[in-house]
Amino acid sequence: MRRIPIVQGEHKVIAEPGVVISTLLGSCVAVCLQDPIARVGGMNHFLLAEPADHGVPHEERQRYGIHAMELLINAMMTHGALRGRLRAHLYGGANLIAGLGRIGSDNAAFARQFMATEGIEIGRCELEGTHARKVEFMPYEGRVRSTLIKQAPPLHIPEWFGRTDGDVELF
Amino acid sequence: MPAASAIKVMVVDDQTSMRAMIRRTLQDLGFKDVRDKAGAAEALAAIKTDRVHLVISDYNMPDMDGLQFLEAVRADPVIGKTVFIMLTGSADREVVQKAAALGVNNYVVKPFAPAALKEKIERVFGELS
Numbered sequence: 001m002r003r004i005p006i007v008q009g010e011h012k013v014i015a016e017p018g019v020v021i022s023t024l025l026g027s028c029v030a031v032c033l034q035d036p037i038a039r040v041g042g043m044n045h046f047l048l049a050e051p052a053d054h055g056v057p058h059e060e061r062q063r064y065g066i067h068a069m070e071l072l073i074n075a076m077m078t079h080g081a082l083r084g085r086l087r088a089h090l091y092g093g094a095n096l097i098a099g100l101g102r103i104g105s106d107n108a109a110f111a112r113q114f115m116a117t118e119g120i121e122i123g124r125c126e127l128e129g130t131h132a133r134k135v136e137f138m139p140y141e142g143r144v145r146s147t148l149i150k151q152a153p154p155l156h157i158p159e160w161f162g163r164t165d166g167d168v169e170l171f
Numbered sequence: 172m173p174a175a176s177a178i179k180v181m182v183v184d185d186q187t188s189m190r191a192m193i194r195r196t197l198q199d200l201g202f203k204d205v206r207d208k209a210g211a212a213e214a215l216a217a218i219k220t221d222r223v224h225l226v227i228s229d230y231n232m233p234d235m236d237g238l239q240f241l242e243a244v245r246a247d248p249v250i251g252k253t254v255f256i257m258l259t260g261s262a263d264r265e266v267v268q269k270a271a272a273l274g275v276n277n278y279v280v281k282p283f284a285p286a287a288l289k290e291k292i293e294r295v296f297g298e299l300s
Contacts, residue, residue, distance in 0.1 A: 066188045067282035071260065073186070074231045083185070083233070117188050 006045050011068070013042030013075040014139040022136045024149070025092035027104035029065075029111045029127070032089040032137040032144050033072060033120075035081035041139025042079075044072040045092075048107055065110045069118075088115050089124040089144050091135045104128060175201035175299045182207040183214040183228040183240065184258070193227060193258075196285045200292075201299065211240035218250055225254045225292070227279075230266050238269055245274050254295050258283075 002019045006012050008028055012021050021043045023030050034041035046068035077083065093108030095101075108127035115122050124144060126133070131148040138144070180202055184190045190207040197205045204223075208214035211228065212235050218226065226244065230237035237257050245251050257270050257278040267278050277291045293299055 062188075062192065063282045063284075066186070066192055070186055070189060070281070074260070077231075077233060114188055117191070118186065 006043060008045050008047055009068075011042060011044035011072045011075060013040065013072070013079050015040040015079045017140045019140065020136050020138055022134065025133045025135060026094055026096050027092070027107060029090065029092040029107040030135050031069065031072065031111060032091070032135070032139075033076055033081075033086050034089075034139060034142045035076065035085045036087065036142055037085055038080040038082065039140050039142075040076055040079045040081045041137065041142060042072050042076050043135070043137050043139070044068050046107075047103075048110055062110065065107075065114065069114055083118075083120075087121050087123050089137070090115070090122060091124075091126050091133055091146050093127040094129050094131055094133065096130060096132065172298050172300045173296050176203040178202060178225055178296065179204040179223040180206070180225045180227060181214055181218050181223045183209075183211055183226065183232070183237075185209050185229065185232045189229070193288075196288055197227075199285060200289050211235035211237070211243075215240060215243055218244075218253065219247065222250055223253065225256065225296075227256045227258065227288075229258045230263060230270075231260065238266065238273060241270060241273050241275055256291055256295070 004012055004019060004021050006021060006023050014021065023043065023045045028045055028047045030043055030045045032041065032043045046065055048065050073083065076086065090111045093104040095104040105128055111127065126146050134147045134149055136145045180197055182190055182193045182205060184193065194205050194207055208217060211232055228237045228240055241255055241257065244253055244255060254276045257275050259266050259278055259280055270278060276295045279288055279291050
């Protein structure tokens, strides 16, 4: 069994048996897509930029999610998937830390809305909550497993942190 | 100084969310006449019957990709000189080179900010009012 871990900002598409794509999620969202006929699957892991209450407009934040989804879908189609056959499993979007707003819920809402807009059927959907998750996806077989974990994933510290007097932002 | 409101635009992208976002971005920049299509073949047919000044097209689309679309536009005696801006991914250097050889007017790398799209359009049309 070959294991391929991905982190925020990455995606991976696989069309061969015996491979597991995995990731750790806090407020980020991972979308697992599969075409069961072409036996192609892929996973991404994204966050909608900074939260709206940091002054980034809602529209601007959507760009990151739309782009992340486009990269995954294009890679799926390059491997033989058809858009009309895609099925999605959605994970993540947790609100891990009280007082930090609902960053996770924003990410989860984006993922749900994207699938509705694009007409992609949603299979399993484990979004929001207050715990981090480990997600393991077998793209060829179409199997997916999510495990709640007590310890949050390592904090992502943005590049800009330390250059200004801004507040710490936890992902 | 051309008025954005006088420029007719056709947006072509197979992803509904992306089309909607580009449309909103253009409308925020002052464009009034923005049409969109999910595929290059139907966009080509549409602009042959109702011409536009500017085409903004994704590269990576099923059936007919952005390069094939650009080639078809340039080969048409009526719409051949339509301004064509290609949307590409960051790793598509080869695509940009091919598009340049086919006569693309400019390109925009996704994900892009509204200001970046405006700048690329203005490089072709001049400063927009």
